[in-house]
Structure formats: C-alpha cells, structure tokens
Amino acid sequence: MTHMKRTTLKFINLFTVFLFGSIAAIAQPGVGGTVAEGIVAVVGNNIILKSEVEGSFEALEAQYRQNGLTLEICDVVEDQLMEKLLLHHAEVDSVIVDDNEVESNVNRRLEALLGQFGGDIKKLETYYGKSMAEIREEMKPLMRNQLTAQRMQYSITQNVEVTPTEVQEYFATIPKDSVPLxxxxxxxxxxxxxxxIDEEEEQYVIDKLKDFKQRILEGRSFATMAILYSEDPGSQKNGGMYEGIKRGQFVKEFEAVAFNLQPGEVSDPFRTVYGYHIVQLIAKRGEELDLRHILIKPKIxxxxxxxxxxxxxxxxxxxxxxxxxxxxxxxxxxxxxxxxxxxxxxxxxxxxxxxxxxxxxxxxxxxxxxxxxxxxxxxxxxxxxxxxxxxxxxxxxxxxxxxxxANMQQDYGRLQAMALQHKQGKEMDRWLKEKINHTYIRINNEYYNCTFSRDWNNDGTSNRGE
CATH class of the missing domain: 3.10.50.40 (Chitinase A; domain 3)
Structure with a gap:
C-alpha cells in the first residue's frame, strides 16, 4: 500500500479508541518470539492490537471524511507505533502521570461525551452497552497512556526555542503561494x-426546595420530583440521577454537601453558581457516589x-x-x-x-x-x-x-508559533530516528503491508536495544 501524504496524527485519540475499538486483554509476548495472532506490532514492552487499530480507524475515518480528507489504515498503524514508542521510553525515563490528573481528564471527557447525548446518561449507556461506571473504569488506562505519551513528547521538545532571526528565516522558506491567508x-x-436577584425570589426558591424535601421524606419519589421540577438539563430527564461521581467533577459547593451525606439522606437546600439544589445520596463506594439532585434557578x-x-x-x-x-x-x-x-x-x-x-x-x-x-x-x-x-x-x-x-509586521506571534512548531517537529524527528534504531520493534506484516514514512522495520538487526 502506498503511503498517503497527510498531516500526521500526533497521537491516536485514545478516548475515541475506547469508544469505538474493542479492547482485548493479552499477555505480553516474549522478546524474540513470533508475533502472536491478533497483535500487529510490539514496541519495547508495549503491544498494538489489531482491534485497537481497526477500532481507531473506524472512528477517525468518519471524522476525516466529514472534513473532506482521506485516512488509510496504515496511517493509524504508524501513529500507534509512535505512541507506543513514546510510552516505552516514558517508562524508561520515569515519566509518570498522577492519578488526580487522570481522574480530572476522564471527568472532562465524560462531561463532553454526555453532552453529545443531551445530558441523558441512560441514552449514553444504551448506545455503548456499558454503565457509566464501566465506561469510566475502562477509559482510565487509555487516558493515562494518552497523557503519558503527551508528557513524554513535551519532555523531548520543551527546551526548543526560536530566535527572531530563526522566525524570519523560517518565514523566508515559505513559498509565496503558500504563505497563510x-x-x-x-x-x-x-x-x-x-x-x-430579589431576596424574596431567593427565599421563594429555598422554601420550594424545602417543601420538595419534606414531600420526599413523606414518601414521594425523588426521581419523579426531579423529572417534574428540576432545571438541570444534564439530569432532569433521568430523574436527577448522576452515577460514578468523583471529586473534581462538580463545583466545590456541591461536592462539599454530597460527599458528607449518608446513603438515603436528603440535603437541605444549598446554593452554587448554578442556583439552589437539594441532593439525595443513593450509594457511596469509597470516594465514588451515585446521587440524585434537583436544581431550581432564582428568576430575574x-x-x-x-x-x-x-x-x-x-x-x-x-x-x-x-x-x-x-x-x-x-x-x-x-x-x-x-x-x-x-x-x-x-x-x-x-x-x-x-x-x-x-x-x-x-x-x-x-x-x-x-x-x-x-x-x-x-x-x-x-x-x-x-x-x-x-x-x-x-x-x-x-x-x-x-x-x-501573513507578514512579519502584523503576524509575528503566529509566525513565531509556526516556526517553533517546525523546529519542535525536527527535534521530534531526530529523537524518533534515534530511538527506533535502539528499541525492540517487531511488526506483523500479515495484517497490513504498509509503507511507512519512517523506517520502523529497519533491517531487523538494530532493533535489539532498549
């Protein structure tokens, strides 16, 4: 297959990989052994699965098509090779990402994903055939890999700088018909x-939520009350339900109340930047909560x-x-x-x-x-x-x-960023060439007969290092 010239994907979008690709648990192959069935490549201590490649391709190809671009499966394979190489050397160089960073990024991705379903958790779970808790847990290692690879790339290029002279020299190399418009x-x-907001209106909302709480304590369904009265579009249709909530996902005033409730307990009304709430804790698993809530916004x-x-x-x-x-x-x-x-x-x-x-x-x-x-x-x-x-x-x-x-007078900042990106790319290319020659890499050509932009295969003798 002829390699298609394109803008290289810096990293496979692991969030998309998770959603559309099937993840298989496979033991690591032994160094020097044959590449096992289902494994496209081995890079150091990391493997690339056929299911990962094809799941990623399926997801990304639709995005490319929407933008009038073409994506080939070998493009995905090469980007997977790059990512696994970064992950391998991140381990060698002790580049780590802490759990809090993984958690906060997973939370943001989940919120974005939930927004695509109008905030309806049930629709999301039905579409993917998994509970929100399962989606969260399966996303974590993929997010950790993505963040680790990004941090490793940053460590390689962080000291690269460009001088005004270099910016001018870079600008001079751009053909006149290619200068950005x-x-x-x-x-x-x-x-x-x-x-x-009138004090009377705020008190009216507080009293209304107090009445809701009393009716719930007397046996009314919290879920029904949320469907009828809550003004939170993210949970109203789902009976006010949020599952798998962890610290950092909601504003601090909300979490201060929710994490201090006992299962079944209903809070008093409290205020956040969004309005006034009452919360009922459904279940608590360590530092993870399932809860329902009702939001009422004071009217102006x-x-x-x-x-x-x-x-x-x-x-x-x-x-x-x-x-x-x-x-x-x-x-x-x-x-x-x-x-x-x-x-x-x-x-x-x-x-x-x-x-x-x-x-x-x-x-x-x-x-x-x-x-x-x-x-x-x-x-x-x-x-x-x-x-x-x-x-x-x-x-x-x-x-x-x-x-x-673009010109140097009006657009220096933009051109400086372009020159810096170009110089960082050259440094990244230098690093990749060096590490490819000193890292164990095996590619199973039975799946995809690819011609890559880099010599990942080499001659089979120099890939015996780290």
Whole structure:
C-alpha cells in the first residue's frame, strides 16, 4: 500500500479508541518470539492490537471524511507505533502521570461525551452497552497512556526555542503561494453587569426546595420530583440521577454537601453558581457516589433586568463623554471576574491570545460589534455566561485587521508559533530516528503491508536495544 501524504496524527485519540475499538486483554509476548495472532506490532514492552487499530480507524475515518480528507489504515498503524514508542521510553525515563490528573481528564471527557447525548446518561449507556461506571473504569488506562505519551513528547521538545532571526528565516522558506491567508481578526474588551436577584425570589426558591424535601421524606419519589421540577438539563430527564461521581467533577459547593451525606439522606437546600439544589445520596463506594439532585434557578425580574440595562447604558455614556476611560470603567463597574483583572480583554481559548478570527465569533458577538469602529463600543447586549447566568455587557473593539497574507509586521506571534512548531517537529524527528534504531520493534506484516514514512522495520538487526 502506498503511503498517503497527510498531516500526521500526533497521537491516536485514545478516548475515541475506547469508544469505538474493542479492547482485548493479552499477555505480553516474549522478546524474540513470533508475533502472536491478533497483535500487529510490539514496541519495547508495549503491544498494538489489531482491534485497537481497526477500532481507531473506524472512528477517525468518519471524522476525516466529514472534513473532506482521506485516512488509510496504515496511517493509524504508524501513529500507534509512535505512541507506543513514546510510552516505552516514558517508562524508561520515569515519566509518570498522577492519578488526580487522570481522574480530572476522564471527568472532562465524560462531561463532553454526555453532552453529545443531551445530558441523558441512560441514552449514553444504551448506545455503548456499558454503565457509566464501566465506561469510566475502562477509559482510565487509555487516558493515562494518552497523557503519558503527551508528557513524554513535551519532555523531548520543551527546551526548543526560536530566535527572531530563526522566525524570519523560517518565514523566508515559505513559498509565496503558500504563505497563510489570515482572515479578519478582532481584539475585544468587555464590561459586564449582572442583574440583581430579589431576596424574596431567593427565599421563594429555598422554601420550594424545602417543601420538595419534606414531600420526599413523606414518601414521594425523588426521581419523579426531579423529572417534574428540576432545571438541570444534564439530569432532569433521568430523574436527577448522576452515577460514578468523583471529586473534581462538580463545583466545590456541591461536592462539599454530597460527599458528607449518608446513603438515603436528603440535603437541605444549598446554593452554587448554578442556583439552589437539594441532593439525595443513593450509594457511596469509597470516594465514588451515585446521587440524585434537583436544581431550581432564582428568576430575574423584568424590573431588575431593566435596571441592569440602564446601569450599562449609563456606564457606556460616561465612557463616550470622556468622564472615565474604558479601562477604568472595567475596574470600577465590571462584575465578570474572568476579564475585569485583564482590562476587560477577551481571551481566545483556542489560541491563548486576544485575537479572534471573525468567522469563529459567536453570532451574538458578531452582530453586537458589526459596524462598530476600532475604539468604539457596542450597545448593551443580553448575554449568558459559561454558567448560563444572564447579564448585560458592552463590547469595545480594541483592534481589527483586514484579511491579508501573513507578514512579519502584523503576524509575528503566529509566525513565531509556526516556526517553533517546525523546529519542535525536527527535534521530534531526530529523537524518533534515534530511538527506533535502539528499541525492540517487531511488526506483523500479515495484517497490513504498509509503507511507512519512517523506517520502523529497519533491517531487523538494530532493533535489539532498549
């Protein structure tokens, strides 16, 4: 099979491998023995299973096809070889990942997966034919491998740096017709005001949850009450049920209550950033919980919404008149902790800087700043934050660039990142070549007759080292 030129997968997505590939428990083969049935390759002390390769290919091929790309199974095999080589040398070099890091990453992946099923745990479990607890346990070793391989790669490239001269030299090597086209980008800053919630409304919600608790203690079904009244989309349809909960998965106020309950006990109402809750502990297995909960969110009155909008109009007017600078207004008035300590600047989580490609902006932001000149400020717009709380905000357009081909003056940071990635890639290639020549590697060509981008087979004599 001819090797297809492509952008190399740095690592197989182990999360996807787990979901779509079958995992088999096989004893490690002895060094120098024949490659056993079902094993595609041996790299040091690690094996690559046929089921892993084909499960990964099935999952990833659909993603590639959606993006108009082609994936061949030999591409997956080579990326598996790279990952296993990294894992082998991570063990040699004592590169480890602690249990807490594995747990927190598994929790995040589970939350993302659950979101694909609308927060319905039963649908997820039915689709994969496993309980949430089983999914969690089977995901852990795969996540540990993924994190370990990533950490090993980081250890290889962490000391690689590029100088301004190297960035310029790298840019000069890019053919003119291949210089990246940079879409229009903006930098933005914001001021946020949250509407007040009346004390009477908060007390009403607390009293409502107290009534729910009393009715549950008198024999009403917690699950039925959650289905009827809970405002948590992640569990409402499932009777408020969450299974296999571990520390770090929910906000600390929620966990402080849940982990101190006894099985069957129902909590008093308590508050988190999402609203007010009551929780019933169903089962406790060491530091793992099954529980049900009901969430009620205090409602914001139209009066309070109007007051918040009027306050935002007043702030905008003060800035426009020159009574206060935008930066000072952020410090004086903004209630968003995520931006108020950074002069209101909105950071792009995808790039880690303050520039936003206009084509990727949320629709509400795009329309809010449409027609706003650099230095100008939008009208107040209603907004929901990451915790789905309503607020009003004004957005200042700090800078805007027109679409253009990348250049050293406007796009140095982007070109620096590209040059660094290129240099890191060369260092990674050097490391791979060295380690391939000094690591025991056996490939079973009976499964896939691949032509790889690297000489993983060598001549069969140099793979007898580490």
């Amino acid at each position: 940079i879409n229009s980008e903006v930098e933005m800053a914001q001021i946020v005001i949250y509407p007040a 009155s139209d009066v309070n919404l109007n007051e918040a909008k009027n306050a935002m109009d007043s702030i905008r007017m003060k800035i426009s008149r020159g009574d206060v600078s935008f930066e000072d207004a952020v410090d004086l008035y903004s209630e968003d902790d995520g931006t108020r300590y950074n002069r209101g600047m909105l950071m792009n989580p995808q790039t880690g800087d303050t520039k936003w490609d206009v084509s990727t902006l949320d629709r509400s932001v795009f329309y809010a700043i449409q027609g706003v000149n650099v230095g100008g400020i939008s009208e107040p717009v209603l907004w929901r934050d990451d915790e789905q709380k309503e607020a009003f905000r004004i957005i200042r357009v700090v800078s805007r660039t027109e679409p253009h081909q």
